[in-house]
Amino acid sequence: QKTQNIANARTHVLEAAQKGAQVVCLPECFNSLYGTQYFSEYAESVPGATTQALSDMAKEANVYLVGGSIPERDATGKLFNTCAQLAVHRKIHLFDIDIPGKIRFQESEVLSPGNSLTHFDTMYGRIGLGICYDIRFPELAMIAARKGCVAMIYPGAFNMATGPLHWELLQRARAVDNQIYVATCSPARDVNGTYVAWGHSTAVDPSGTVIATTEHKETIVYADLDPEKLNEVRQAIPVTQQRRFNVYPDVAAGKQD
Numbered sequence: 001q002k003t004q005n006i007a008n009a010r011t012h013v014l015e016a017a018q019k020g021a022q023v024v025c026l027p028e029c030f031n032s033l034y035g036t037q038y039f040s041e042y043a044e045s046v047p048g049a050t051t052q053a054l055s056d057m058a059k060e061a062n063v064y065l066v067g068g069s070i071p072e073r074d075a076t077g078k079l080f081n082t083c084a085q086l087a088v089h090r091k092i093h094l095f096d097i098d099i100p101g102k103i104r105f106q107e108s109e110v111l112s113p114g115n116s117l118t119h120f121d122t123m124y125g126r127i128g129l130g131i132c133y134d135i136r137f138p139e140l141a142m143i144a145a146r147k148g149c150v151a152m153i154y155p156g157a158f159n160m161a162t163g164p165l166h167w168e169l170l171q172r173a174r175a176v177d178n179q180i181y182v183a184t185c186s187p188a189r190d191v192n193g194t195y196v197a198w199g200h201s202t203a204v205d206p207s208g209t210v211i212a213t214t215e216h217k218e219t220i221v222y223a224d225l226d227p228e229k230l231n232e233v234r235q236a237i238p239v240t241q242q243r244r245f246n247v248y249p250d251v252a253a254g255k256q257d
């Protein structure tokens with residue numbers, strides 16, 4: 001299954017590149033099944049076999065590749081949900097929720113959280129990373145934007161309960177608050193799986209408009225990042241220059257608790 005998932009990723013990365021994509025993102029847990037019962041079985045070291053395969057396919061396709069995420073096992077045996085290509089981002093906020101009658105999921109039963117923010121530089125601008133549940137925490141995108149990121153990318157797998165409620169809303173919120181692009185990449189929906197993903201990989205522009213999206217089947221979603229659009233939005237509604245950190249010093253200081 002893992003080998004097949006990696007081969008499938010390679011096929012799609014090459015196809016995306018062939019159609020002109022320059023930055024490509026894979027879904028959350030793209031090489032494994034998603035569920036606390038599966039992470040240990042699929043986990044591997046970073047760097048490891050999957051990250052090597054990602055490097056190879058990025059080179060072959062000649063793209064910047066955001067490697068979705070994979071279950072990672074570190075040297076001490078701890079497990080993480082990790083995006084491991086270009087930059088290593090370990091999911092900071094573990095997905096622990098309990099909506100009675102709908103969904104209970106406790107990543108923290110088996111995973112440990114990452115403890116640092118991640119961004120990387122490309123020739124198209126600086127890009128920030130988060131994984132799925134991380135998108136619910138506006139601080140990541142806010143800090144990324146303040147560090148000059150033009151986009152946030154979130155590999156993610158929302159579900160049938162929270163997907164319709166919040167998936168698009170959160171992307172548009174992160175985009176409009178920070179006047180950046182936001183892109184998400186979800187696994188396709190498998191109704192026979194133990195975790196049924198919402199799908200709907202999407203891209204949102206800095207004005208908060210959805211510029212590309214899809215339903216729940218396997219596909220590739222394409223969008224253009226336009227530096228002019230960033231300037232236009234930031235000049236028209238200049239909130240990025242109008243912040244008054246002296247009025248909210250806690251935010252300015254990046255206060256923890």
Ligand SMILES: O=C(O)CCC(=O)C(=O)O
Pocket residue numbers: 028094095131132133134136156157158159162163
């Ligand atoms: O925040 C949600 O509703 C879903 C999050 C999730 O599926 C994840 O973090 O993997």
